[in-house]
Amino acid sequence: GNSVTQMEGPVTLSEEAFLTINCTYTATGYPSLFWYVQYPGEGLQLLLKATKADDKGSNKGFEATYRKETTSFHLEKGSVQVSDSAVYFCALSYAGNNRKLIWGLGTSLAVNP
Amino acid sequence: EAGVVQSPRYKIIEKKQPVAFWCNPISGHNTLYWYLQNLGQGPELLIRYENEEAVDDSQLPKDRFSAERLKGVDSTLKIQPAELGDSAVYLCASSLGEGQHNEQFFGPGTRLTVL
Numbered sequence: 609g610n611s612v613t614q615m616e617g618p619v620t621l622s623e624e625a626f627l628t629i630n631c632t633y634t635a636t637g638y639p640s641l642f643w644y645v646q647y648p649g650e651g652l653q654l655l656l657k658a659t660k661a662d663d664k665g666s667n668k669g670f671e672a673t674y675r676k677e678t679t680s681f682h683l684e685k686g687s688v689q690v691s692d693s694a695v696y697f698c699a700l701s702y703a704g705n706n707r708k709l710i711w712g713l714g715t716s717l718a719v720n721p
Numbered sequence: 722e723a724g725v726v727q728s729p730r731y732k733i734i735e736k737k738q739p740v741a742f743w744c745n746p747i748s749g750h751n752t753l754y755w756y757l758q759n760l761g762q763g764p765e766l767l768i769r770y771e772n773e774e775a776v777d778d779s780q781l782p783k784d785r786f787s788a789e790r791l792k793g794v795d796s797t798l799k800i801q802p803a804e805l806g807d808s809a810v811y812l813c814a815s816s817l818g819e820g821q822h823n824e825q826f827f828g829p830g831t832r833l834t835v836l
Contacts, residue, residue: 642824644827649829650829651725651812651827651828652827654824657824699763708769708777709764709766709825711765712763713761713762713763714763
């Protein structure tokens with residue numbers, strides 16, 4: 609079946625450190641891939657997305673590349689800030705499952721000054 | 722542009738009581754979703770509407786949960802009676818049109834506590 613696996617948290621970094629949150633997926637067909645972010649006390653927001661292989665999504669300094677050969681969509685940021693502290697969710701969707709979003713369990717990130 | 726609006730933000734009830742959550746999607750978004758999110762987990766889809774039609778309610782526990790979107794705009798999710806295990810955050814989301822690439826916009830959620 610379709611699934612998303614992301615690295616377990618919590619992840620704790622110092623400000624300006626490099627961030628990688630791993631995400632791998634299992635899906636039939638060609639899914640779209642997403643990273644959503646949930647800041648404390650707020651709803652989920654789309655951070656970035658990629659809709660086909662080798663696409664790179666980017667936003668707010670975050671990047672992720674759709675790697676079909678490794679079925680991965682790892683989230684990266686070169687220099688994190690305290691304001692990036694949040695929970696990050698990797699997700700996929702494709703038309704074959706009625707466009708349901710299949711979610712990872714989320715990775716909590718805490719950035720210390 | 723206003724985002725997805727949900728109310729109330731917080732609700733505390735005793736078990737066996739009824740509870741209702743309301744959602745107003747982004748104007749023009751014909752697809753509306755209700756999710757349940759437990760602490761430390763990703764959202765789980767309860768029901769999806771295309772306009773006023775519930776096109777996917779396979780995960781909705783129909784013995785106690787019900788939902789409606791009568792005019793294809795705002796929606797209400799109800800639980801009757803509530804159980805202790807229903808304590809969670811209930812999220813509403815909306816998107817424009819169909820197609821797997823459509824971004825879903827989420828409301829802030831309603832945090833339900835059942836005592």
